[in-house]
Amino acid sequence: MYDASVPLFTASLRNMRAWLDKAAEAGDEAVLADTRLAPDMRPLTAQYQMASDTAKNGIARLTGLTAPAMPDTETSFADLRARCDATIAFIEGVDPALFAGSETREVVLKFPNGMGYSFAGAAYLTGFALPNFYFHVTTAYAILRAAGVPLGKPDFLQHLGAPKPAEA
Amino acid sequence: MYDASVPLFTASLRNMRAWLDKAAEAGDEAVLADTRLAPDMRPLTAQYQMASDTAKNGIARLTGLTAPAMPDTETSFADLRARCDATIAFIEGVDPALFAGSETREVVLKFPNGMGYSFAGAAYLTGFALPNFYFHVTTAYAILRAAGVPLGKPDFLQHLGAPKPAEA
Numbered sequence: 001m002y003d004a005s006v007p008l009f010t011a012s013l014r015n016m017r018a019w020l021d022k023a024a025e026a027g028d029e030a031v032l033a034d035t036r037l038a039p040d041m042r043p044l045t046a047q048y049q050m051a052s053d054t055a056k057n058g059i060a061r062l063t064g065l066t067a068p069a070m071p072d073t074e075t076s077f078a079d080l081r082a083r084c085d086a087t088i089a090f091i092e093g094v095d096p097a098l099f100a101g102s103e104t105r106e107v108v109l110k111f112p113n114g115m116g117y118s119f120a121g122a123a124y125l126t127g128f129a130l131p132n133f134y135f136h137v138t139t140a141y142a143i144l145r146a147a148g149v150p151l152g153k154p155d156f157l158q159h160l161g162a163p164k165p166a167e168a
Numbered sequence: 169m170y171d172a173s174v175p176l177f178t179a180s181l182r183n184m185r186a187w188l189d190k191a192a193e194a195g196d197e198a199v200l201a202d203t204r205l206a207p208d209m210r211p212l213t214a215q216y217q218m219a220s221d222t223a224k225n226g227i228a229r230l231t232g233l234t235a236p237a238m239p240d241t242e243t244s245f246a247d248l249r250a251r252c253d254a255t256i257a258f259i260e261g262v263d264p265a266l267f268a269g270s271e272t273r274e275v276v277l278k279f280p281n282g283m284g285y286s287f288a289g290a291a292y293l294t295g296f297a298l299p300n301f302y303f304h305v306t307t308a309y310a311i312l313r314a315a316g317v318p319l320g321k322p323d324f325l326q327h328l329g330a331p332k333p334a335e336a
Contacts, residue, residue, distance in 0.1 A: 004172050008294050037205075038313045108334055116334025126176050127328060134302030135324055141303075142310040145206045156303055160295060166276055166284025 001062060002099040005125055009055035010088050011159035012137045016048060017084040018158060019144055019151055020077045026149045029077045035143050044143045046072075048080045051136035052087040058129035059091050061107045062121050063098035169230060170267040173293055177223035178256050179327035180305045184216060185252040186326060187312055187319055188245045194317045197245045203311050212311045214240075216248045219304035220255040226297035227259050229275045230289050231266035 023032050036043045042050070049072045060067035068090050074080050103122035110116040119127065138156075145151055154162075191200050204211045210218070217240045228235035236258050242248050271290035278284040287295065306324075313319055 003290060004294060008298065011295070012299065037310055038316070041313060110334040111331065114333060115331035117328060117331055118334065122171060126172060127179070128325065130176065130298065131180065131302060131305075131325060132321075134299060135306050135309075135321075137299075138303050138306035139310060142205055142307060142314075145209060146310075146314065148206070153300075153303075157296065157299060160285060163279065163283035163285055165282060166278040166286065 001102045001121065001125065002096045005059060005062065005099075005129070006091055006094070006096075008130065009059070009091055009133060012133070013051065013055060013084045013088050013091075015156060015158045016051065016137060016140055017081055019141065019149070019155060020080060022151060022155070023144050023149045024077055027147060030075075032144065032147055032149070033075060033077065033080070035147050037139065037143055037146060041139070044140055045074050045080065047136045047140035047143065048083060049074060051133055051140065052083050054129055054133040054136060056087050056090050058125065058133070059094055062102040062105060062125065063094055064105070065094065065098065169270045169289065169293065170264045173227060173230065173267075173297070174259055174262070174264075176298065177227070177259055177301060180301070181219065181223060181252045181256050181259075183324060183326045184219065184305060184308055185249055187309065187317070187323060188248060190319060190323070191312050191315075191317045192245055195315060198243075200312065200315055200317070201243060201245065201248070203315050205307065205311055205314060209307070212308055213242050213248065215304045215308035215311065216251060217242060219301060219308065220251050222297055222301040222304060224255050224258050226293065226301070227262055230270040230273060230293065231262055232273070233262065233266065 033045050034043045052070060056067040059065070068086065070083060070086065074083050103120065105121040107119045107121055107124040108116060109128065117128070141151060141156055201213050202211045217238070220238060224235040227233070236254065238251060238254065242251050271288065273289040275287045275289055275292040276284060277296065285296070309319060309324055
């Protein structure tokens with residue numbers, strides 16, 4: 001459960017943080033921060049916030065910890081970098097021993113309207129946390145790409161490092 | 169390894185298949201099939217093909233099977249539905265017993281230029297296959313949303329079913 005959550009979340013949060021450097025070179029930070037793919041979708045800042053929320057709340061729900069509150073006040077790229085850093089610091093600070101039994105720990109997701117889902121931890125991670133996390137990561141990438149920021153698949157998979165000569 | 173791959177791939181491929189029905193109602197199939205988010209990104213058809221490739225090749229590499237060849241000739245929504253169906257059928261037909269030991273099975277990714285990556289199976293799944301799969305799933309969704317197709321998060325997470333009254 002640890003191996004299927006912590007390294008995935010931290011790798012993509014580090015990648016997202018790095019995209020901001022290329023975005024700052026390519027465009028106007030304030031404009032990009034408020035850019036969205038469709039009028040009824042959330043802007044770039046919110047995609048970063050929701051990726052952070054899905055990651056930190058996911059780890060908290062699986063381990064029984066309380067995730068640090070982050071009030072979604074980010075507006076600048078500097079703010080978003082700090083949000084990534086704080087999220088990574090929380091996740092990497094969690095004792096791996098706390099994941100023991102997390103595959104069967106009950107996780108309840110409750111929405112403001114009182115509806116929600118109840119999962120075993122493993123089904124929560126694979127059915128909700130991972131797809132929802134990558135949704136926001138990729139939507140952030142898509143906003144930047146559609147706005148002309150020169151990113152590519154190596155930026156999305158930056159955690160792999162540079163490819164090496166391969167024997168197959 | 170089975171639980172962290174097969175159900176995730178098949179859930180999102182079924183979701184992607186369903187998005188085509190809403191897309192067909194909202195727009196012109198031929199136009200949408202060739203729509204891209206940025207001039208140097210691949211169009212909708214290719215996003216479906218690459219999601220399929222990542223899923224079926226991922227399962228094949230983890231289990232030692234050979235994935236069915238799919239020559240990327242899809243142009244219509246009917247073709248894309250059939251691609252989703254064929255991919256799901258292959259993945260769901262794999263004997264779960266073949267995943268035994270897959271976490272340490274060596275996986276080599278070799279690109280046409282001779283470069284690539286070598287992974288243990290678990291690192292391949294979490295470092296490459298899952299993020300790359302969700303990249304193409306979400307990019308397909310993003311293309312449709314940016315084109316005005318009325319999709320929402322419940323369509324992205326359709327595999328969860330409708331939420332129910334929650335006790336938290």
